[in-house]
Amino acid sequence: MKTLVLVTQKGGSGKSSLAASLAVAAEEAGERVFMLDLDRQGTLANWINRRTAETPGFDRVNTEGELNTALATLADQKFTLTIIDTPGTDNPLVTAAIRAADLCLVPTRPTPADLEATQPTLEAIQSTRRRFAFVLNQTPVRSSRLNEAAAGLRMFGVLAEPTISQRNDHQDAIGAGQGVTEYNPHGKAADELRSLWGWLNGKLKG
Numbered sequence: 216m217k218t219l220v221l222v223t224q225k226g227g228s229g230k231s232s233l234a235a236s237l238a239v240a241a242e243e244a245g246e247r248v249f250m251l252d253l254d255r256q257g258t259l260a261n262w263i264n265r266r267t268a269e270t271p272g273f274d275r276v277n278t279e280g281e282l283n284t285a286l287a288t289l290a291d292q293k294f295t296l297t298i299i300d301t302p303g304t305d306n307p308l309v310t311a312a313i314r315a316a317d318l319c320l321v322p323t324r325p326t327p328a329d330l331e332a333t334q335p336t337l338e339a340i341q342s343t344r345r346r347f348a349f350v351l352n353q354t355p356v357r358s359s360r361l362n363e364a365a366a367g368l369r370m371f372g373v374l375a376e377p378t379i380s381q382r383n384d385h386q387d388a389i390g391a392g393q394g395v396t397e398y399n400p401h402g403k404a405a406d407e408l409r410s411l412w413g414w415l416n417g418k419l420k421g
């Protein structure tokens with residue numbers, strides 16, 4: 216079982232939205248997916264409640280002990296992928312999730328201030344020697360220009376491809392209890408999301 220952790224202290228960068236849509240896209244690609252929500256805000260719990268589909272599996276986790284028990288149980292149950300959504304704060308539970316990750320995905324909006332704000336999260340990831348990648352999220356559709364910082368990330372090989380554009384499908388899908396690939400399967404948001412899953416899958420299996 217592989218474990219993908221969506222993490223950054225910067226609020227509103229897209230952790231929960233991407234966790235939900237990636238879970239659905241990974242299932243569509245044949246994975247058996249379970250989601251763990253470490254955020255008391257409950258974005259994913261509300262999303263799951265709106266879903267009519269029975270998968271992905273979902274549970275909330277409040278302590279490090281619960282997290283470790285859940286991951287061991289899920290591996291026994293032959294889930295192939297666990298996706299963990301974390302709160303936009305730093306706490307020991309988030310550090311435990313980072314430690315359990317095969318890959319940490321750090322969503323960030325493509326502004327210098329947002330990129331700078333990822334620094335404490337990167338330090339936490341690097342202190343546990345976990346693998347990580349940024350994904351630029353909510354990039355403007357009408358501008359293909361990436362700022363210098365993003366180009367630098369790409370050169371270091373830590374920028375997931377493709378970047379995820381700002382599109383209403385992401386907001387509407389969450390409201391409908393779906394992933395973007397379910398909500399509008401032939402839309403551009405769905406295409407980007409499937410490509411992102413393909414890129415992440417390569418990193419997770421590589």
Ligand SMILES: Nc1ncnc2c1ncn2[C@@H]1O[C@H](COP(=O)(O)OP(=O)(O)OP(=O)(O)O)[C@@H](O)[C@H]1O
Nearest residue numbers: 226227228229230231232303353380381382385386
């Ligand atoms: N690619 C996108 N296009 C349009 N809207 C987006 C996109 N990604 C996220 N959003 C919107 O941005 C807002 C924040 O997203 P989300 O809740 O996923 O962020 P988060 O990192 O989980 O936030 P928090 O730190 O509060 O948990 C939501 O309203 C969501 O619908």
Ligand SMILES: [Mg+2]
Nearest residue numbers: 230231254258
């Ligand atoms: Mg969230």
